[in-house]
Amino acid sequence: MLASRPVGMPKESDFRLETGPVPEPTDGQFLLETLYLSVDPYMRGRVKAGPSYAKPVDVGGLMEGGGVGRVIASKNPKFQVGDIVEGMTGWQSHAVTDGAGYRKVDPALAPVSTALGVLGMPGLTAYFGLLDVANPKAGETVLVSGAAGAVGSLVGQIGRIKGCRVVGIAGSDEKCRWLVEELGFDAAFNYKTTADLAGKLDELCPDGIDIYFDNVGGPITDAVIGRMNLFGRISICGQISQYNAEKAEQGPRLLFHFVIRRLMARGFLVFDFADRYGEGLRQMAEWVRSGQLKYREQFFHGIEQMPAAFIAMLQGANTGKMLVKIRDSRQPRRIGES
Amino acid sequence: MLASRPVGMPKESDFRLETGPVPEPTDGQFLLETLYLSVDPYMRGRVKAGPSYAKPVDVGGLMEGGGVGRVIASKNPKFQVGDIVEGMTGWQSHAVTDGAGYRKVDPALAPVSTALGVLGMPGLTAYFGLLDVANPKAGETVLVSGAAGAVGSLVGQIGRIKGCRVVGIAGSDEKCRWLVEELGFDAAFNYKTTADLAGKLDELCPDGIDIYFDNVGGPITDAVIGRMNLFGRISICGQISQYNAEKAEQGPRLLFHFVIRRLMARGFLVFDFADRYGEGLRQMAEWVRSGQLKYREQFFHGIEQMPAAFIAMLQGANTGKMLVKIRDSRQPRRIGES
Numbered sequence: 070m071l072a073s074r075p076v077g078m079p080k081e082s083d084f085r086l087e088t089g090p091v092p093e094p095t096d097g098q099f100l101l102e103t104l105y106l107s108v109d110p111y112m113r114g115r116v117k118a119g120p121s122y123a124k125p126v127d128v129g130g131l132m133e134g135g136g137v138g139r140v141i142a143s144k145n146p147k148f149q150v151g152d153i154v155e156g157m158t159g160w161q162s163h164a165v166t167d168g169a170g171y172r173k174v175d176p177a178l179a180p181v182s183t184a185l186g187v188l189g190m191p192g193l194t195a196y197f198g199l200l201d202v203a204n205p206k207a208g209e210t211v212l213v214s215g216a217a218g219a220v221g222s223l224v225g226q227i228g229r230i231k232g233c234r235v236v237g238i239a240g241s242d243e244k245c246r247w248l249v250e251e252l253g254f255d256a257a258f259n260y261k262t263t264a265d266l267a268g269k270l271d272e273l274c275p276d277g278i279d280i281y282f283d284n285v286g287g288p289i290t291d292a293v294i295g296r297m298n299l300f301g302r303i304s305i306c307g308q309i310s311q312y313n314a315e316k317a318e319q320g321p322r323l324l325f326h327f328v329i330r331r332l333m334a335r336g337f338l339v340f341d342f343a344d345r346y347g348e349g350l351r352q353m354a355e356w357v358r359s360g361q362l363k364y365r366e367q368f369f370h371g372i373e374q375m376p377a378a379f380i381a382m383l384q385g386a387n388t389g390k391m392l393v394k395i396r397d398s399r400q401p402r403r404i405g406e407s
Numbered sequence: 408m409l410a411s412r413p414v415g416m417p418k419e420s421d422f423r424l425e426t427g428p429v430p431e432p433t434d435g436q437f438l439l440e441t442l443y444l445s446v447d448p449y450m451r452g453r454v455k456a457g458p459s460y461a462k463p464v465d466v467g468g469l470m471e472g473g474g475v476g477r478v479i480a481s482k483n484p485k486f487q488v489g490d491i492v493e494g495m496t497g498w499q500s501h502a503v504t505d506g507a508g509y510r511k512v513d514p515a516l517a518p519v520s521t522a523l524g525v526l527g528m529p530g531l532t533a534y535f536g537l538l539d540v541a542n543p544k545a546g547e548t549v550l551v552s553g554a555a556g557a558v559g560s561l562v563g564q565i566g567r568i569k570g571c572r573v574v575g576i577a578g579s580d581e582k583c584r585w586l587v588e589e590l591g592f593d594a595a596f597n598y599k600t601t602a603d604l605a606g607k608l609d610e611l612c613p614d615g616i617d618i619y620f621d622n623v624g625g626p627i628t629d630a631v632i633g634r635m636n637l638f639g640r641i642s643i644c645g646q647i648s649q650y651n652a653e654k655a656e657q658g659p660r661l662l663f664h665f666v667i668r669r670l671m672a673r674g675f676l677v678f679d680f681a682d683r684y685g686e687g688l689r690q691m692a693e694w695v696r697s698g699q700l701k702y703r704e705q706f707f708h709g710i711e712q713m714p715a716a717f718i719a720m721l722q723g724a725n726t727g728k729m730l731v732k733i734r735d736s737r738q739p740r741r742i743g744e745s
Contacts, residue, residue: 308663321655325646327674334672336665
């Protein structure tokens with residue numbers, strides 16, 4: 070539960086673990102036990118009081134979030150005991166739901182945890198945010214900030230599949246090595262050890278930047294916008310550098326570049342593409358099966374680790390997708406069994 | 408001629424009048440005498456040393472700019488003596504050209520000065536910048552900054568023709584009266600006497616802002632972006648508040664709004680639509696003829712007034728299109744006549 074509204078970077082004490090009886094499903098509902106819970110940057114927005122794209126979580130209320138679970142009791146004919154499902158479970162060990170917004174996950178396709186990553190919201194975010202918002206063409210240069218995160222690491226690989234030169238910006242040398250050596254990025258650099266962002270961008274993007282997929286905002290984005298090519302496109306997925314700010318940070322005014330270079334910037338949320346999730350998931354699954362798309366998952370263990378995992382993700386500790394494993398997915402359990 | 412690179416707001420002494428013999432056209436060329444010369448915000452960019460969308464004017468070189476003239480000698484079979492033409496004449500009383508980029512102007516259609524305004528680049532800028540970049544739909548709210556300028560005053564009227572609610576931001580009460588009482592804007596306000604921009608926007612745009620056509624940038628734009636509706640569109644035509652800045656001004660970081668509200672911003676230049684000028688000019692002329700589109704022109708007189716007209720325009724002295732009248736268009740003159 071959210072214990073208090075975080076000020077700046079959230080602390081573990083902003084959250085509180087509550088225990089209670091496992092609820093019983095009523096007609097039309099089912100009960101699931103969670104296997105994996107997701108921590109994502111958007112959750113920082115959900116615990117803010119200000120206006121956003123969704124109502125904030127109330128202080129004292131259940132933290133919102135996605136999870137993968139196994140159905141362990143069902144009074145909903147569409148969901149059977151044993152089904153693996155993905156939906157907005159909240160940060161809890163069990164959830165009762167009428168199934169709205171849930172989908173079944175095929176455990177034969179890939180580890181079920183991927184329903185929260187490459188074959189879930191982060192994967193769809195990368196897919197639509199790059200392909201639909203920014204429309205990459207072969208030979209163009211795609212720059213990705215937050216490149217080693219759950220979304221950014223997929224964006225870069227999709228860019229490569231589409232024939233683009235792909236450059237990543239990440240927060241450690243190890244992340245950069247992973248991007249280049251394992252994921253096939255053309256180049257990557259560690260912004261934390263790069264004093265001259267502009268010079269580094271000039272070096273690694275000698276033909277300028279056609280597409281910027283932005284997860285972070287702030288000074289990195291300032292440096293990028295002045296290096297965009299004519300008719301460049303900026304897909305604004307997130308601004309994680311700004312999420313802990315209590316009021317708008319100051320930075321250089323950048324809109325003049327938009328006129329001179331005829332730039333287009335568009336913010337998006339994956340939900341905007343809800344009617345095309347099927348297309349996106351099919352394509353992402355195909356790329357995973359063919360080995361063209363790689364992913365990494367990183368786990369905390371146990372529901373009491375949710376705040377720690379969330380904070381670690383906000384601090385950039387994750388390479389790839391950060392998850393919390395609640396239970397082993399290979400040990401089915403029915404109500405009444407222990 | 409450009410005498411020196413302006414620092415901040417240009418001064419008259421940054422320009423210099425030079426006189427010399429009227430040139431003779433050679434084969435394929437024609438000679439024109441200018442009737443009207445245009446002063447436009449983009450010229451501030453042309454006298455800057457930094458990178459822009461075109462090569463800067465050299466110190467000591469001829470100032471670039473559009474003009475309307477009459478052909479007074481021709482060795483180009485496509486242009487006859489007496490033709491009225493529009494093109495990039497530069498700031499001069501006579502020009503010799505091979506006709507590249509020139510078009511003929513029909514004096515029966517409207518006063519020939521309009522070829523530099525409503526039926527020229529400013530008109531096309533308004534037409535494509537609103538309709539193509541921002542895609543207005545009936546019932547939406549369109550907000551225009553620099554609303555009493557050559558472009559802004561047309562943007563608002565096109566928005567009204569398309570069934571939008573149109574609100575203008577301008578720099579004097581008199582301009583605002585003109586926008587509302589003569590041009591049919593739904594509302595307008597004087598930013599110079601409005602201490603609380605945000606409150607005024609909330610008052611005049613009670614349903615939020617769907618489209619922002621931005622000519623000015625700076626604090627006005629900061630206040631607007633936080634009030635855009637979901638899926639709002641920002642057409643970035645100019646950033647005149649920033650043109651005299653020697654380095655990027657600081658302002659609040661705004662890209663986070665783009666994600667939350669799924670905003671799209673796109674910078675453009677009218678040249679991007681060059682293959683559709685015919686369409687734009689036909690439609691603008693039709694609206695002028697039908698009385699749906701009104702325009703105002705304001706004149707300085709004599710080529711020696713070019714710097715003063717340019718500076719006055721940058722300072723916002725114009726209501727509608729600012730021009731310099733060089734000669735009377737109703738007195739044809741041939742070489743050899745005086």
